[in-house]
Amino acid sequence: MCLYTHIIVGALAGSAAPHAALAPLLGLGSHIVLDYVPHYDFERVSSELFFGGAALLLLKLAGVLDLNAFLGGLFGALPDLENLLWKWGILPEHKKIFLTHSGIIPHGREVGPRNLILQTMLAAASVLVMIGMKGFA
Numbered sequence: 001m002c003l004y005t006h007i008i009v010g011a012l013a014g015s016a017a018p019h020a021a022l023a024p025l026l027g028l029g030s031h032i033v034l035d036y037v038p039h040y041d042f043e044r045v046s047s048e049l050f051f052g053g054a055a056l057l058l059l060k061l062a063g064v065l066d067l068n069a070f071l072g073g074l075f076g077a078l079p080d081l082e083n084l085l086w087k088w089g090i091l092p093e094h095k096k097i098f099l100t101h102s103g104i105i106p107h108g109r110e111v112g113p114r115n116l117i118l119q120t121m122l123a124a125a126s127v128l129v130m131i132g133m134k135g136f137a
């Protein structure tokens, strides 16, 4: 999935953690689930970084970026650092270690850019759920 989806869904997963120490684990878990589903990834790293930054800003502006959400979002996105290094030619494909990048858990097949509609809807729904969780806290 795109970085923005990993950040926002990871933040939601982290928000569901009963303790901040569990938020990174739930963020990493969300990355596995999202990578398993067939999806589109931006071709350009600059697009990933731009929309990833926009996702963080959205979480901040929505008032849901507490410690749990931050840790979940950070660890939800962190595994794709090795994809970034691979795209830049720094890390060879066979050196990737994250479960869905190394092939230990299958990575969802690539689909077309229309998948961005679904990813954006998932991200928006995740933000709304986080806002709702804040309202009931």
Ligand SMILES: [Zn+2]
Binding pocket: 001, 031, 035, 079, 080, 083, 100, 101
């Ligand atoms: Zn990934």
